[in-house]
Amino acid sequence: MHQGKFQLVIHRNAKKTFLNRAGDARVTLFFLPTIRVIAFAILLAVVSLLPATSQAQDWIRTGTGLGVEKVRLAASDFKPTTQDPNTGALLKVFNDTLWNDLDNAGIFEMVSKSFYPTDVPGNPAEVHFEAWSTPPPNASMLAFGDFGATGNSLLVHGWLYDVKNVGSPQVLGKQYTDAATADAARTIAHKFADEIIFRLGGGVPGIAESKIFFVSDRSGHKEIWAMDYDGSNQHQVTHLGSISLSPRISPDGTRLAFSSLTKTSWEIMLYSVELNRLVSFARVGGTNLSPTWAPDGSRLAFSSSRGGESNIYIADATGGNMRRLTSDRGPDVGPTFNRKTGAQIAFVSGRTGLPQIYTMEADGTNVQRVTDQGYAVSPSWSPNGQFLALAWFRKYGPGAPGANDIYLMDIASKQWVQLTHDGGRNDFPSWSPDGRHIVFQSSRSGSEQIWSMLADGTKVQQLTFSGRNSQPNWSWK
Amino acid sequence: MQADTDIFSEHNQLARPLAYSVAFHAAVTGMILLAGVVFSRGSGTGWGAGGGGDAMGVTLVSTVPLPAPQVQTQNVLANDSKGLTKSQPETKAMEEPDAIPIPDKTTKVKPKPVTTASKQKPPAQPVEETNEVPFGQGGPVSGPYGTFSSGGAKGGFGFQGGGGDFGSAYAWYVRVVQQKVSQNWLKYEIDPNIHQANRVYVQFDITRNGQPTNVQLEQSSGVPSLDQSAIRAIQRIDTFGPLPPDYSGSKVTVEFWFDYKR
Numbered sequence: 059m060h061q062g063k064f065q066l067v068i069h070r071n072a073k074k075t076f077l078n079r080a081g082d083a084r085v086t087l088f089f090l091p092t093i094r095v096i097a098f099a100i101l102l103a104v105v106s107l108l109p110a111t112s113q114a115q116d117w118i119r120t121g122t123g124l125g126v127e128k129v130r131l132a133a134s135d136f137k138p139t140t141q142d143p144n145t146g147a148l149l150k151v152f153n154d155t156l157w158n159d160l161d162n163a164g165i166f167e168m169v170s171k172s173f174y175p176t177d178v179p180g181n182p183a184e185v186h187f188e189a190w191s192t193p194p195p196n197a198s199m200l201a202f203g204d205f206g207a208t209g210n211s212l213l214v215h216g217w218l219y220d221v222k223n224v225g226s227p228q229v230l231g232k233q234y235t236d237a238a239t240a241d242a243a244r245t246i247a248h249k250f251a252d253e254i255i256f257r258l259g260g261g262v263p264g265i266a267e268s269k270i271f272f273v274s275d276r277s278g279h280k281e282i283w284a285m286d287y288d289g290s291n292q293h294q295v296t297h298l299g300s301i302s303l304s305p306r307i308s309p310d311g312t313r314l315a316f317s318s319l320t321k322t323s324w325e326i327m328l329y330s331v332e333l334n335r336l337v338s339f340a341r342v343g344g345t346n347l348s349p350t351w352a353p354d355g356s357r358l359a360f361s362s363s364r365g366g367e368s369n370i371y372i373a374d375a376t377g378g379n380m381r382r383l384t385s386d387r388g389p390d391v392g393p394t395f396n397r398k399t400g401a402q403i404a405f406v407s408g409r410t411g412l413p414q415i416y417t418m419e420a421d422g423t424n425v426q427r428v429t430d431q432g433y434a435v436s437p438s439w440s441p442n443g444q445f446l447a448l449a450w451f452r453k454y455g456p457g458a459p460g461a462n463d464i465y466l467m468d469i470a471s472k473q474w475v476q477l478t479h480d481g482g483r484n485d486f487p488s489w490s491p492d493g494r495h496i497v498f499q500s501s502r503s504g505s506e507q508i509w510s511m512l513a514d515g516t517k518v519q520q521l522t523f524s525g526r527n528s529q530p531n532w533s534w535k
Numbered sequence: 536m537q538a539d540t541d542i543f544s545e546h547n548q549l550a551r552p553l554a555y556s557v558a559f560h561a562a563v564t565g566m567i568l569l570a571g572v573v574f575s576r577g578s579g580t581g582w583g584a585g586g587g588g589d590a591m592g593v594t595l596v597s598t599v600p601l602p603a604p605q606v607q608t609q610n611v612l613a614n615d616s617k618g619l620t621k622s623q624p625e626t627k628a629m630e631e632p633d634a635i636p637i638p639d640k641t642t643k644v645k646p647k648p649v650t651t652a653s654k655q656k657p658p659a660q661p662v663e664e665t666n667e668v669p670f671g672q673g674g675p676v677s678g679p680y681g682t683f684s685s686g687g688a689k690g691g692f693g694f695q696g697g698g699g700d701f702g703s704a705y706a707w708y709v710r711v712v713q714q715k716v717s718q719n720w721l722k723y724e725i726d727p728n729i730h731q732a733n734r735v736y737v738q739f740d741i742t743r744n745g746q747p748t749n750v751q752l753e754q755s756s757g758v759p760s761l762d763q764s765a766i767r768a769i770q771r772i773d774t775f776g777p778l779p780p781d782y783s784g785s786k787v788t789v790e791f792w793f794d795y796k797r
Contacts, residue, residue: 225704256776257707259713260774
C-alpha cells in the first residue's frame with residue numbers, strides 16, 4: 059500500500075446481547091397502505107426485532123505517515139476584571155464552554171490546564187511567551203483574555219497568540235459585549251471558539267453555534283426536538299401529538315421538513331422555526347417519508363408511495379411541481395442530496411432484495427450501486443461532497459456475526475472505512491457543517507440515544523440521556 | 536365383434552385427451568420455467584452476498600479532513616534557518632553534600648609550568664554556526680518554506696509576497712496551507728504502476744478571501760497522472776481561510792512541490 063499504513067487489531071471477543079430496537083419501523087407497520095411497502099416494512103421490522111449480538115474488540119490503531127500533526131493549543135482561563143458577584147459563575151460557564159468547543163473541534167491537541175503557568179494573562183502585555191512556548195506547556199498557540207460583568211452587561215476581550223512567533227504573535231483579537239446571563243456567556247464562548255477554529259482550521263467555519271434536530275418520545279409522543287451541538291439546551295419543537303419522524307432542517311435554518319402521521323397517511327410537513335408553526339406543504343396521499351433538502355433550499359426530495367410503489371420524488375419547497383425520479387421494481391427510500399453540488403442524490407433501494415445504497419443524478423439518470431453486500435441504509439452525504447456516511451450490516455444473514463455500524467465511503471474510489479465498532483446498533487448518521495463530526499443514533503447505552511463523534515471515529519460522546527431519542531439531523535451551519 | 540369395436544372406439548377416444556394433457560403439462564412446465572427466468576431478480580445473491588456494486592475493502596480513507604497523528608518524523612531542512620531542536624541537556628549528578636573527600640596520601644603540588652612570552656596560543660578555531668536550537672528555545676521553521684510528508688510521499692512549498700516575510704510573520708497561515716494541501720492530495724489518483732517520479736512543481740495564488748486561483752503546473756514530473764493529482768489537490772480546496780487581516784497585500788503566491796515515491 060502506498061499509504062504506508064498498517065493496522066493492528068487485537069481481538070478479545072466478548073459477546074454482548076443488546077435490547078431490541080422496537081422503534082419506528084414497527085409503528086409504521088400498522089399504517090402503510092400498499093402491499094409492497096408493507097413487505098419492506100416487515101423486512102425492516104424483522105431486522106429491528108432480531109436479537110443482536112455483537113462482538114466487542116479491543117482496538118489498537120497505529121500507522122505511519124498519516125498526515126499532519128495537530129496544533130498544540132493552550133486555552134487559559136479568562137481573567138476576571140470586575141468584582142461583581144455574578145462574575146465567578148458566569149466566568150466558569152464561559153471557560154468550560156470555550157474549552158469544550160476547542161476540544162471538540164478535532165483539529166487541536168489541547169494542552170492540559172495543569173501544565174499552565176500560575177499567573178494567568180488577562181491582556182497581551184501580561185503574556186510571558188517563554189513560559190507558554192517551552193515545556194511543560196510547550197504550546198504553539200495560546201487563547202486568553204479577560205472577562206468582566208458589570209450590572210447587566212458583560213464585556214469580554216479575547217486574543218489568540220502564536221506564542222512561538224515572538225515577532226508578530228497576534229493571530230486574533232476580539233471584543234464581545236452582551237447581557238450578563240449564562241446563555242450570553244455561552245454564546246460569546248461559542249463565537250470566540252468559532253473564530254479560532256475558522257482561523258486555524260483553514261477557513262472552515264466552526265460548528266459551536268450549530269443545532270441538532272432529533273426525534274424524542276419524552277413528551278409521550280414522538281415529536282421533533284432540537285439541541286445545541288454539544289447536547290445542551292434541549293427543547294421540544296413540534297407539538298402535534300402524532301408521530302413525527304426524520305426531521306431535516308433547511309440549509310438556511312428557517313424551515314424544518316419531516317414526515318408525520320395524519321388521520322389517513324404519512325405526509326411530508328413543513329414547520330417554520332421562526333414562526334413556530336406549520337407552514338403549507340402539499341399533501342399528496344400515499345406514504346411520504348424521509349424528506350431531504352437540496353443545498354440551495356429550493357427543492358425537496360422524498361420517498362412517496364402515491365404511485366403504488368415507494369419511489370423517490372422531487373418537489374419544490376412548497377410541495378408543488380412534484381416529479382418522480384425512480385421507476386424500478388422494489389422500494390426506493392431515504393434520499394440525500396450531494397451537499398456540495400446538489401447534482402446527485404444517494405438513496406436506499408430494495409430492488410435486489412436487501413437494501414443497498416445507490417447514487418443517481420438529480421434528474422434520475424445514471425443510477426449506480428455503491429455498496430456491494432450486506433444491509434446498507436441511511437446514507438448521508440458529506441459537506442465536501444466526497445464521502446457518504448451510512449449504516450451498514452456488512453455481513454447480514456442467518457448465522458453471520460456482525461453489527462449495525464456507521465461506515466464512511468469515499469464515493470469516487472469506493473474505499474470504505476468503519477467508524478463505530480462493538481457498540482450496539484448504530485444508525486442515522488448525519489454530518490456536521492464542517493465535515494469533521496458525525497452525529498448518529500446508537501443503542502450502545504441500552505436504549506436509543508443520540509451520540510456524536512469525529513469523522514475518524516474518535517471522541518465518541520453521548521448527547522441525550524432521557525427518553526428514547528433517534529434520527530438526528532445536524533443543521534447546515 | 537361388438538366388443539372389439541367397443542374397445543377400439545374407447546381406445547380411440549382416449550388418445551386425444553391424452554395428447555391434450557401432455558401438451559397442457561408441457562405448456563405449464565414451460566411457463567413455470569419461463570416465469571422463473573422473467574421474474575427472477577437477484578435470486579439468492581440479492582441476500583447480501585456479492586453481486587453488483589464494486590466497493591473496495593480498503594481499511595483507510597486517507598482524506599478525512601482531520602489531522603491524523605504523525606508517527607513518521609523526518610528532519611528536512613528547507614533552508615539554514617533554526618529548525619532542529621536539541622534534546623534536554625543532561626543534568627550533572629549532584630554530589631552528596633555530606634560526603635567528605637578522602638585525602639590522598641600522596642598528593643603533591645606540581646609546580647605550574649612557567650609560560651614565556653615567546654609561546655603563543657594557537658588561533659582560536661572559528662566556531663561553525665549550527666542550525667540547532669538549544670533545548671527550550673524551540674520554534675517553528677522560521678523561513679518561508681515548509682515541508683510535509685504523507686504516506687511515503689513528500690511535499691514542500693515556498694511563499695512569495697508581502698516582502699518575502701509572509702512565512703515568518705504568519706507561520707500559522709503557512710501551517711494551514713500545508714495541512715489542507717496534504718489532506719486533499721489523493722494519492723490513489725496516481726497511476727499505480729509508478730513507483731517513483733521526479734518532483735512536480737505547482738504554483739498558485741491565494742486571494743484575500745483565501746481561495747486558491749491561477750493554479751498552474753510549473754514543472755512537470757513527466758508522469759501525467761501525478762501532475763494531475765497535484766493540480767487537483769489544489770483545485771479541490773475551496774478556501775484556505777481569509778488571509779491575515781493585517782496583511783497588506785492582495786494575494787500571496789505559493790509554490791508547492793510534490794515528491795512521490797512508494
